[in-house]
Amino acid sequence: MSDRLPGFNTLAIHAGAAPDAATGARATPIYQTTSFVFDDVDHAASLFGLQAFGNIYSRIGNPTCSVLEERVAALEGGTAALAVASGHAAEFLTFHTLLQPGDEFIAARKLYGGSINQFNHAYKNFGWNVVWADSDDPSSFEAAITPKTKAIFVESIANPGGVIVDLKAIAAIAKKHRIPFIVDNTMASPYLIRPFEHGADIIVHSATKFLGGHGNSVGGLIVDGGTFNFAGDDRYPMLSKPRPEYAGMVLGETFGNFGFAIACRVLGLRDLGPALSPFNAFLILNGIETLPLRMQRHSDNALTVAEHLQGHSKISWVSYPGLRADRYHNLAQEYCPKGAGAVFTFGLKGGYEAGVKLVSNLKLFSHLANIGDTRSLVIHPASTTHRQLTDEQKTQAGAGPEVVRLSIGLEDTQDLIDDLNQALDAA
Amino acid sequence: MLIELPCPIPYVPFMNHDNYPNDYIRGILNGVKTIAMVGASQNPARPSWIVTKYLLERGYDVIPVNPGLAGTELLGKTVYASLKDVPVPIDMVEVFRNSEAAGPITDEALTLDPLPKVIWMQLSVRNDEAAARAEAKGLQVVMDRCPKIEFGRLSGEISWQGVNSRMISAKKPVLSGKGFQKLSLNRS
Numbered sequence: 313m314s315d316r317l318p319g320f321n322t323l324a325i326h327a328g329a330a331p332d333a334a335t336g337a338r339a340t341p342i343y344q345t346t347s348f349v350f351d352d353v354d355h356a357a358s359l360f361g362l363q364a365f366g367n368i369y370s371r372i373g374n375p376t377c378s379v380l381e382e383r384v385a386a387l388e389g390g391t392a393a394l395a396v397a398s399g400h401a402a403e404f405l406t407f408h409t410l411l412q413p414g415d416e417f418i419a420a421r422k423l424y425g426g427s428i429n430q431f432n433h434a435y436k437n438f439g440w441n442v443v444w445a446d447s448d449d450p451s452s453f454e455a456a457i458t459p460k461t462k463a464i465f466v467e468s469i470a471n472p473g474g475v476i477v478d479l480k481a482i483a484a485i486a487k488k489h490r491i492p493f494i495v496d497n498t499m500a501s502p503y504l505i506r507p508f509e510h511g512a513d514i515i516v517h518s519a520t521k522f523l524g525g526h527g528n529s530v531g532g533l534i535v536d537g538g539t540f541n542f543a544g545d546d547r548y549p550m551l552s553k554p555r556p557e558y559a560g561m562v563l564g565e566t567f568g569n570f571g572f573a574i575a576c577r578v579l580g581l582r583d584l585g586p587a588l589s590p591f592n593a594f595l596i597l598n599g600i601e602t603l604p605l606r607m608q609r610h611s612d613n614a615l616t617v618a619e620h621l622q623g624h625s626k627i628s629w630v631s632y633p634g635l636r637a638d639r640y641h642n643l644a645q646e647y648c649p650k651g652a653g654a655v656f657t658f659g660l661k662g663g664y665e666a667g668v669k670l671v672s673n674l675k676l677f678s679h680l681a682n683i684g685d686t687r688s689l690v691i692h693p694a695s696t697t698h699r700q701l702t703d704e705q706k707t708q709a710g711a712g713p714e715v716v717r718l719s720i721g722l723e724d725t726q727d728l729i730d731d732l733n734q735a736l737d738a739a
Numbered sequence: 740m741l742i743e744l745p746c747p748i749p750y751v752p753f754m755n756h757d758n759y760p761n762d763y764i765r766g767i768l769n770g771v772k773t774i775a776m777v778g779a780s781q782n783p784a785r786p787s788w789i790v791t792k793y794l795l796e797r798g799y800d801v802i803p804v805n806p807g808l809a810g811t812e813l814l815g816k817t818v819y820a821s822l823k824d825v826p827v828p829i830d831m832v833e834v835f836r837n838s839e840a841a842g843p844i845t846d847e848a849l850t851l852d853p854l855p856k857v858i859w860m861q862l863s864v865r866n867d868e869a870a871a872r873a874e875a876k877g878l879q880v881v882m883d884r885c886p887k888i889e890f891g892r893l894s895g896e897i898s899w900q901g902v903n904s905r906m907i908s909a910k911k912p913v914l915s916g917k918g919f920q921k922l923s924l925n926r927s
Contacts, residue, residue, distance in 0.1 A: 560782075
């Protein structure tokens with residue numbers, strides 16, 4: 313093989329995987345084991361001292377999970393990745409590595425409702441303070457920066473659908489103030505948007521969604537872009553100060569441009585424990601092999617359904633950046649010209665009650681709190697995922713009472729349109 | 740029609756130091772045995788100590804060089820004050836010092852008899868003038884790379900840490916024969 317970097321489709325199938333050294337197994341084996349035998353006492357010491365590459369215990373690393381890690385690192389164009397138990401765990405370990413008690417980070421208001429809750433409530437216990445900004449107005453991020461700001465966080469395509477974030481504009485602000493820029497790339501997947509190419513420093517994923525793609529496994533990924541130099545930066549002591557657990561090693565110096573991913577593993581995953589099971593890693597890997605095919609079909613199907621809905625008499629608006637008249641259409645053309653993803657929202661003229669009725673009437677769409685399945689999914693955010701937010705927060709998050717969110721699957725679009733028509737007629 | 744013009748400068752195959760082919764690095768790591776580690780440290784938290792230990796475990800004869808530690812033992816190996824004090828022929832000089840210091844270290848290496856085959860400057864160390872002097876004498880040069888990372892990348896070991904090795908292959912990694920968690924540089 314030449315040294316030219318293989319294309320996206322090839323990476324989706326091959327990156328990180330090789331025939332098993334011991335058996336020749338071609339599919340990645342599920343290494344369903346808690347622990348790994350050391351070659352000898354000295355080898356064990358080297359592994360525990362982070363002086364050798366290798367496997368110790370599946371909470372810290374596992375060969376099935378590491379194939380997933382390298383696969384996603386390659387697809388995103390990062391230096392390294394870490395697989396964890398969920399997208400939430402990916403966010404948690406990312407902030408744990410960057411923030412100290414009393415620190416702040418800036419996050420876009422339009423986010424997955426679970427992330428909003430995590431930031432608003434759970435993080436308060438750690439003294440990590442979220443400051444909200446408006447992703448439609450990059451200057452609001454700059455205005456929110458204080459000396460305590462340690463990170464900026466956005467979603468590339470934002471929940472609950474239909475929002476494209478101007479990554480380059482926000483990245484420029486982050487770079488100017490030397491703040492790591494974290495992008496949750498769950499909704500786009502690297503097939504549609506590769507945030508490192510637009511200035512992101514760290515990417516997080518809920519692999520539960522489009523990476524796995526079949527609605528069968530919860531998992532998360534942290535990807536290190538290798539672009540932020542933490543070594544010697546006192547604001548990030550986890551990476552720039554000698555670590556007492558590792559005989560004074562400075563992780564950002566020893567591991568260079570993949571130091572952030574290593575720190576998330578050996579300080580976060582090791583001590584806090586949200587490890588991904590090898591079986592889930594295997595299923596997510598299987599999903600990723602067809603990511604380019606699925607993502608294109610998801611996007612194409614979503615556009616077809618969105619075009620149909622925008623002409624429906626019971627619908628007041630459809631928010632899908634693939635639509636020509638959409639306010640985010642130009643950003644979509646810039647950041648994700650292949651398609652605007654599977655997820656979008658629309659507003660019902662009948663408001664909250666009509667939303668509740670619609671989800672009950674649908675027969676092919678599944679009413680559940682997930683996205684990125686082969687199956688088409690529907691949810692009424694105001695009564696479910698965004699229920700814990702105040703009315704004002706719901707509206708700011710794009711989840712007002714009349715809003716319905718769809719995650720368009722891989723079925724025949726005519727069947728999806730027929731189902732939506734009958735459910736709207738009865739709503 | 741192409742006309743061949745006489746070339747006024749003798750052709751020297753200088754390496755492109757911005758982008759090394761994997762086979763170039765693999766050839767070097769497969770071809771050297773004795774490595775002089777200039778800037779070796781006795782502090783186990785320092786990258787130079789970690790790289791020394793890793794390369795010793797992979798079967799290389801690593802000879803630490805550090806004037807401040809001359810005569811002491813480091814990982815069971817005697818430390819020498821300078822390259823010219825090393826009593827055996829050196830295949831590769833690994834420069835674990837800053838880019839400026841890499842110049843005089845390279846020049847000292849070029850006075851050795853026999854000459855080393857390779858000058859390797861550690862990750863973040865780059866001195867193009869020194870590299871050109873070494874290449875003019877027929878040495879191979881690697882700059883701004885870590886031999887541990889490169890060994891781990893080419894063997895597949897680094898993939899266990901979720902690092903993007905930028906390697907794709909349908910060939911099996913090969914156990915190095917020294918346990919399950921050490922791989923060789925070659926695939927089969």
